[in-house]
Amino acid sequence: MNYESAFLKLKHCLRASIEDERPSEKGWALISVLYIVAVLALLAAATQALLLTSAELDRRSWERTQADAILDGAVTRAVVAITDRRLDWRWPVDATEQSFSYDNIPISVKVQDQLGLIDLNAADGSMIKRLIQAAGQSENSANTLTDRILDWRSGSGLNRLKVATDDDYAAAALSYRPRHGPFQSVEELRLVLGITSELFQKIEPAITVYSGHPAFEPATAPEMALKALYFDRPDEVTKALAARTQNSADSLGSRPGALSSAVSLAGRSFAVSASMKIGNRNYRRKTVVMLTEDPRRPFLTLAWY
Secondary structure, eight states, X not given: OOHHHHHHHHHHHHHHHXXXXXXXXXXXXXXXXXXXXXXXXXXXXXXXXXXXXHHHHHHHHHHHHHHHHHHHXXXXXXXXXXXXXXXXXXXXXXXOOEEEEETTEEEEEEEEEGGGSEETTTSOHHHHHHHHHHTTOOHHHHHXXXXXXXXXXXXXXXXXXXXXXXXHHHHTTOSOOOOSSOOSSGGGGGGSTTOOHHHHHHHGGGEESSOOOSSOOGGGOOHHHHHHHTTTOHHHHHHHHHHTTSOOTTTBOSXXXXXXXXXXXXXXXXXXXXXXXXXXXXXXXEEEEEEOOOTTSOEEEEEEO
């Protein structure tokens, strides 16, 4: 007898005992037995639920461990692929998606050369302003936001700008103030007063804090970065993207978007994004690595998400 039927039987007996003003001792004994059976059934059901929960947690833990190992392997494979001596085998470094499978699990990987992005700490104000305008902001808004970005990354007391002061953050009831130092991550840009989530999502693919260069390389730059570079010449953006499908002995390898053997990779940084799905759960890994050309330690990890 399961606990549901036991409760139904108990309910029936209770109703019968209520209707009978003098229930027999036998009836009360039956009610007591049914009550005990029902409680035991509930305990058994609870125990079973706990066992199932424990088993599910174990399964998810193993699944997470498996995914972490595969994603770590995908990052290593990406590093090998972008440095492959066989130029025909080199992966592109302009965020072109690459797909492969491991143990019948499809994996997607993108690699973005950090020298193809606008560095928040090194780019001048005019480049940052054009990027913000390319994302749809008015010139006045772009001027204000650019000043606040420059103020955030500047040393304390330096380059104090009329529209970018600590008082602005206090007036906005924010609990923090500008760093007055280099951005530590791209995500830190979200803290700059006036940078909305919508604006950040538009410009995020075009920015970095890992290149250290005031300019960027159009050959591996995303479209948004090119729109900032050629803000007054939109036709050049189309030409640059079209030229990427052609081979260039100067900067690209034999595959579109891949670096040539003439390019030094030592000290160059790349963002590697890997994603996969096991069952109904999605797993992702994003890391930024700097190549060393040291066979004992081919790359250093700068960021890990």
